[in-house]
Amino acid sequence: MLVIEDLQVELAGKQILKHIDLEIKPGETHILFGPNGSGKTSLLMTIMGYPQYKVTAGKITFKGVDITHMPINERAQLGIGMAYQRPPTIHGLKTRQMVKICAGNGDDVDPEALARQVDFVDFLDRDVNSGFSGGEIKRSELLQLLAQNPDLMLFDEPESGVDLENIALVGNTIAKLLQKECSPTDLKSMLQLKRERTKMGLIITHTGHILEYLTADKGQVLYNGVLSCADNPRDILRCISEMGYEECVRCAIANN
Amino acid sequence: MRNREQLKEKALKAKDKPAAIGPDLDLSQYDKAPVEHRYIDHDELLSLPSLEKERLVMAGIDITEQERVGTYIQKDTAVVHCDVKQNGIEVIPIKKALEQYDWIWDYYWKLVAVDADKYTAAAELDLHDGYVIRALPGAKTVYPVQACLYMDKNNLQQNVHNIIIAEEGSELHVITGCSTSPHMKRGAHLGVSEFFVKKNAKLSFTMIHNWAEDMDIRPRSVAQVEEGGLFLNNYICMKPVRSLQMYPTTHLVGENAVARYYSIIVGSPGSEHDLGGRIYLKKPGSRAEIVARTISNGGKIVARGHLIGEVPEIKAHLECKGLILNGGIIHAIPELEGHVDGVEMSHEAAVGKIAQEEIAYLMSRGLSEDDAVATIVRGFLSVDIPGLPPQLKAEIDRAVEESDKDVM
Numbered sequence: 321m322l323v324i325e326d327l328q329v330e331l332a333g334k335q336i337l338k339h340i341d342l343e344i345k346p347g348e349t350h351i352l353f354g355p356n357g358s359g360k361t362s363l364l365m366t367i368m369g370y371p372q373y374k375v376t377a378g379k380i381t382f383k384g385v386d387i388t389h390m391p392i393n394e395r396a397q398l399g400i401g402m403a404y405q406r407p408p409t410i411h412g413l414k415t416r417q418m419v420k421i422c423a424g425n426g427d428d429v430d431p432e433a434l435a436r437q438v439d440f441v442d443f444l445d446r447d448v449n450s451g452f453s454g455g456e457i458k459r460s461e462l463l464q465l466l467a468q469n470p471d472l473m474l475f476d477e478p479e480s481g482v483d484l485e486n487i488a489l490v491g492n493t494i495a496k497l498l499q500k501e502c503s504p505t506d507l508k509s510m511l512q513l514k515r516e517r518t519k520m521g522l523i524i525t526h527t528g529h530i531l532e533y534l535t536a537d538k539g540q541v542l543y544n545g546v547l548s549c550a551d552n553p554r555d556i557l558r559c560i561s562e563m564g565y566e567e568c569v570r571c572a573i574a575n576n
Numbered sequence: 577m578r579n580r581e582q583l584k585e586k587a588l589k590a591k592d593k594p595a596a597i598g599p600d601l602d603l604s605q606y607d608k609a610p611v612e613h614r615y616i617d618h619d620e621l622l623s624l625p626s627l628e629k630e631r632l633v634m635a636g637i638d639i640t641e642q643e644r645v646g647t648y649i650q651k652d653t654a655v656v657h658c659d660v661k662q663n664g665i666e667v668i669p670i671k672k673a674l675e676q677y678d679w680i681w682d683y684y685w686k687l688v689a690v691d692a693d694k695y696t697a698a699a700e701l702d703l704h705d706g707y708v709i710r711a712l713p714g715a716k717t718v719y720p721v722q723a724c725l726y727m728d729k730n731n732l733q734q735n736v737h738n739i740i741i742a743e744e745g746s747e748l749h750v751i752t753g754c755s756t757s758p759h760m761k762r763g764a765h766l767g768v769s770e771f772f773v774k775k776n777a778k779l780s781f782t783m784i785h786n787w788a789e790d791m792d793i794r795p796r797s798v799a800q801v802e803e804g805g806l807f808l809n810n811y812i813c814m815k816p817v818r819s820l821q822m823y824p825t826t827h828l829v830g831e832n833a834v835a836r837y838y839s840i841i842v843g844s845p846g847s848e849h850d851l852g853g854r855i856y857l858k859k860p861g862s863r864a865e866i867v868a869r870t871i872s873n874g875g876k877i878v879a880r881g882h883l884i885g886e887v888p889e890i891k892a893h894l895e896c897k898g899l900i901l902n903g904g905i906i907h908a909i910p911e912l913e914g915h916v917d918g919v920e921m922s923h924e925a926a927v928g929k930i931a932q933e934e935i936a937y938l939m940s941r942g943l944s945e946d947d948a949v950a951t952i953v954r955g956f957l958s959v960d961i962p963g964l965p966p967q968l969k970a971e972i973d974r975a976v977e978e979s980d981k982d983v984m
Contacts, residue, residue, distance in 0.1 A: 412955025
């Protein structure tokens with residue numbers, strides 16, 4: 321479980337997240353909406369532990385451990401992973417090596433098999449993110465998460481820049497990572513599978529396309545650093561597309 | 577002896593002439609007298625003391641000789657091992673070649689000027705030895721010829737002259753390691769090298785330097801590449817030295833001739849490296865590339881590069897990237913010189929530190945900060961060298977791997 325309580329965050333001296341309260345239970349996936357610059361990526365980066373996002377008040381707890389001031393790599397080891405929107409290029413580091421790093425450098429990882437799942441085998445011997453298109457970056461990030469297999473996954477706009485052909489691949493892979501696939505067997509009913517879900521997800525989206533591939537448990541709207549709304553993600557999406565984020569301002573004021 | 581007297585005369589006049597760049601050395605402080613070492617055969621090579629063996633292996637020498645087509649090992653001033661296993665490939669000590677073969681005079685001092693500076697002059701006036709490696713027309717090697725210039729006697733000034741010839745249509749790979757015995761502290765190494773890549777020949781030359789902390793190194797090398805020829809020149813120096821200065825030059829004298837230089841240099845505290853590469857593109861269709869990766873760990877590195885396009889339809893690129901890890905100076909001096917319309921020349925130079933963003937990215941995949949930095953540095957040092965056999969690539973990777981433990 322991820323619990324965020326009254327979190328306040330500054331970036332370069334400016335407050336960018338205000339009194340955030342958020343709770344993601346095991347098996348739950350939340351969708352994070354919000355206009356550009358509202359602080360969505362900042363919230364993900366803060367959860368991941370990027371030190372330039374300075375926590376000035378509040379607390380983040382994951383699996384019962386206070387991680388508010390924990391270094392990034394310890395959070396990763398505790399089971400938090402992120403699919404970045406614009407990850408840096410690392411020259412000379414092959415994607416294949418990166419996959420091994422994600423898997424903890426064990427011998428049992430099979431980069432080819434994992435890469436096949438996201439149609440990325442041809443990129444294994446290219447430098448990580450070097451010259452990758454928008455869609456290739458998404459698949460590379462998903463490949464890394466497949467290898468890392470974290471319990472809480474943070475997705476920063478996973479469908480932006482992805483062409484129509486690949487959107488299903490991206491959507492279905494995220495569903496798989498978050499154990500949202502519909503694959504009841506003779507041994508287990510869908511209900512059992514649902515109960516046994518442990519993976520948690522927090523997905524930033526503008527378009528909501530991702531909702532065509534997985535059901536999310538909750539939608540959140542971040543507006544100007546404030547979480548203004550928590551509702552059924554489809555309802556939120558409809559509301560935003562009909563009335564824009566203006567309506568969220570009213571809700572935010574009403575909440576406070 | 578042909579024009580040897582003339583050469584000596586010219587050398588004498590230049591014996592005190594400082595180099596154009598780099599710290600000046602007082603050569604009178606070193607011993608130049610020949611040091612006797614007896615010849616050792618293959619079996620004795622295998623039973624060298626493990627410490628010495630290690631030094632050879634570090635410099636890229638395969639003492640089993642299994643994956644090598646020839647071997648030349650010089651200890652101090654004496655040739656201690658020299659053999660060749662493939663027809664069409666010749667490995668000959670240069671002193672022997674000068675005594676026995678007429679053809680050597682078509683190459684000896686034909687590219688490097690004997691009176692360039694006091695270091696070239698010393699190599700003529702007190703020549704110890706050196707290797708001549710030649711691939712006969714059409715001969716192709718899969719495995720490299722290996723050469724090692726090993727220094728054992730403290731305070732020695734080792735003067736060598738090497739000549740490498742890839743005859744028409746041949747393919748030759750040479751790996752050469754320079755190293756010192758574990759107890760050696762100070763000395764100087766002056767090495768003249770002349771490379772001849774003939775029509776449609778391919779030569780790769782990979783040099784791994786593994787010196788002692790108080791060594792002064794002054795290589796002097798010039799290459800000439802004819803029509804359709806390819807010259808790959810790789811240089812790796814990741815261990816401390818006191819000073820190293822070189823500016824290897826290549827003349828692309830035939831159409832579609834290609835030269836590529838790749839170097840990886842780590843500058844430790846107290847070290848001063850001044851190195852560059854200069855390539856003259858003299859015929860249409862010729863191409864040149866110079867790639868340098870430098871890391872300063874507290875040392876001083878001057879990384880030069882100079883491309884000269886003399887005719888149209890040539891293409892040349894220079895890339896110089898430096899990382900300052902623990903202080904020190906990296907001074908990149910890229911120069912492009914186009915003499916006519918229609919040249920295509922570019923350069924890319926960057927000196928900086930490791931991006932925090934890259935460290936954080938790797939940490940979010942589970943690596944500790946130190947491991948993240950090490951991974952980025954390893955990536956920085958790994959350059960793809962097109963045309964290099966996988967085996968030599970592995971050799972370079974191993975040398976980098978071995979040394980980057982010390983870099984951290």
